[in-house]
Amino acid sequence: MPPQAGPQPEDPASDRTARTGFWLVGARGGVATTAAVGWSALTRGLIGTTGLVTELPALAGAGLKDWDQFVLGGCELRPGRLRDSAAEAGIPPALIEACAADLDAIDARIAPGVVHNSGPAIDELADEQADGGLARRFPTPRAAVDAIRADLDRFREQQRLERVVVVVTASTEPPTDEPSLPPTWDELNATLTSTDCPLRAGSLYAIAAIESGAAFVNFTPSLGASCAAIDDLAKRSGVCHAGRDGKTGETLLKTVLAPMLASRNLEVMSWVGHNILGNADGRVLSSPEHKSSKLGCKDAALQSLLGYSPQSLVSIEYVPSLGERKTAWNHVHFRGFMGVEMTLQLTWQGHDSALAAPLVLDLARLVDASAGRGESGALGALACFFKSPCGAPLAGHSEQFAALLAHYA
Ligand SMILES: NC(=O)c1ccc[n+]([C@@H]2O[C@H](COP(=O)([O-])OP(=O)(O)OC[C@H]3O[C@@H](n4cnc5c(N)ncnc54)[C@H](O)[C@@H]3O)[C@@H](O)[C@H]2O)c1
Structure with missing residues (x-):
């Protein structure tokens, strides 16, 4: 391959025909940090592949890139080092040490994040950092989108990447006023220069990714690309996207158990x-x-899975002493033959980031393959990874998993 013009890559042996960049938004958060350590440990042969869906034998022929064909970068609001975020996420010190060189290299590729209409808790997170932390603010959504695009273009050029996949693992934003959003990209685009535009940073990352030709994954409950106008942009641009809100624990159980209960009437x-x-x-x-x-x-699944809406309640409480160890207790009250009442109770105790990080790596790898095949718009085949999948109706997990295999295997 002839030498490329422009900035030189960090690795002179890098090959634009082979490497894909993962751009992690919220790069020093628990999920992204665990994904970064996991990616480094995989490329160094330090860990096995348990927890990675793309390492299942059924997907061996899917033509996915190897782990060492990816380069990680991203953006954040919080300064600091990935080594320290990894320690906070409870990753064993020996593993952090063994991956330290990779983590330091990723740190050098972390750009300041964009805060825009992000809600009070994210504003507080940004404001509490010394010297304002890394948050950038812009007068209009269009100015923010252009700044994010410049970061992505720089990443692509400096690392000589064939493709880029943007994965949002940033803090959850408040809901966006979706009914106020126009249905087409042309109409939404026209609002980006106005301060009245209701879009939040998570959707601006989506627009910037798509406009720059990068595939987009929204691992968070924020709106991201899950609206008609941004999907319209993706289709017109020939770019694919996937979301929304990684399905790692309680909702995974719901999408397995609700179809089971329904199938027994x-x-x-x-x-x-x-x-x-x-x-x-x-x-x-x-x-x-x-x-x-x-x-x-979390609450969206039952109506679709059962065909009716039982009384449903979901609560989330912050208990700092638990750290990453999330506990979900579910109580299902149901009726059987002759009206006999019964109860199913279960307790899920998971390590939040260890559940989520492999899915982030899987998603980036699968979306990269879809981008390589020229797919565009919402990737419904990835529904099994999400609580609120875009591009596919909500369905039971086994149905979603079969759709994944049918598309990629
Ligand atoms: N099992 C799971 O952990 C799981 C499952 C599904 C979804 N999620 C979602 O994934 C996201 C990340 O979870 P986490 O545990 O890593 O959270 P976290 O709070 O540890 O990390 C989020 C990071 O995003 C950064 N950030 C916030 N707004 C940003 C912005 N506008 N630009 C750049 N960076 C920004 C924060 O500074 C923080 O470092 C959350 O939205 C969460 O709801 C997590």
Whole structure:
């Protein structure tokens, strides 16, 4: 391959035909940091592949890139070092040490993040950093989009990347006023120069990614690209996207158990889920405005899976002593033959970031393959990874998993 013009890559052996960049938004958060350590440990052969869906034998022929064909970068509001975020996320010190060189290299590629209409808890997070931290603010959404695009273009050029996948793992934003959004990209685009535009930073990252030709993944409950106008932009641009809100624990159980109960013609009368967690995500979600985005995603499944709406309650409480160890208790009250009442109770105790990080890596790898195949618009085949999938109706997990294999295997 002839030498490329422009900035030189960090690795002179790098090959534009082979490498894809993952741009992690919220790069020093628990999920992104665990994904970064996991990616480094995989490329160094330090860990196995348990927890990675793309390492299942069924996907061996999917033509996915190897882990060492990816380069990580991203943006953040918080200064600091990935090594320290990894320690906060409870990753063993020996593993952090073994991956330290990779983490330092990623740190050097972390740009300041963009805060725009992001809600009080994210404003507080940005404001509490010394010297204003890394947050950038812009007078209009269009100015913010252009600045993010410049970061992505720089990443692509400096690392000589064939493709870029932007993955949002930033703190959850409050809900966006979706009914006020126009249905087409031309109409939405016209509002980006106005301060009245209701879009939040998570959607501006989506627009910037798509405009720059990068595929987009929204791992958070924030709106991201999940509206008609941004999907319209993606389709017109020939860019694919996937979202919304990674399905890692309680909702994974719901999408397995609700179809099971329905297939036995058992009548669910109520489904109550109480969640307690103590990490930084839990702190942001303790703000009622931010929490309502998460509750909306968690509560959406039952009507679609059962065909009716039982009484349903989901709560999320911040308990700092728990750190990453999230506990979800579910109480399902149902009725069987002759009206006999029964109860299913279960407790899920997960390490939040260890559940989420492999899915982030899987998603980036699969979306990269879709981008390579020239797919555009919402990737419904990835629904099994999300609580509120875009591009596919909500369905049971086994149905969603079959769709994944049918598309990629
Ligand atoms: N099991 C899971 O952990 C799980 C499952 C599904 C979804 N999620 C979602 O993933 C996201 C990340 O979770 P986490 O536990 O890593 O949270 P976290 O609070 O540890 O990390 C989020 C990071 O995003 C940064 N950030 C916030 N706004 C930003 C912006 N506008 N630009 C750039 N950076 C920004 C914060 O500074 C923080 O470092 C959350 O939205 C969470 O709801 C997590």
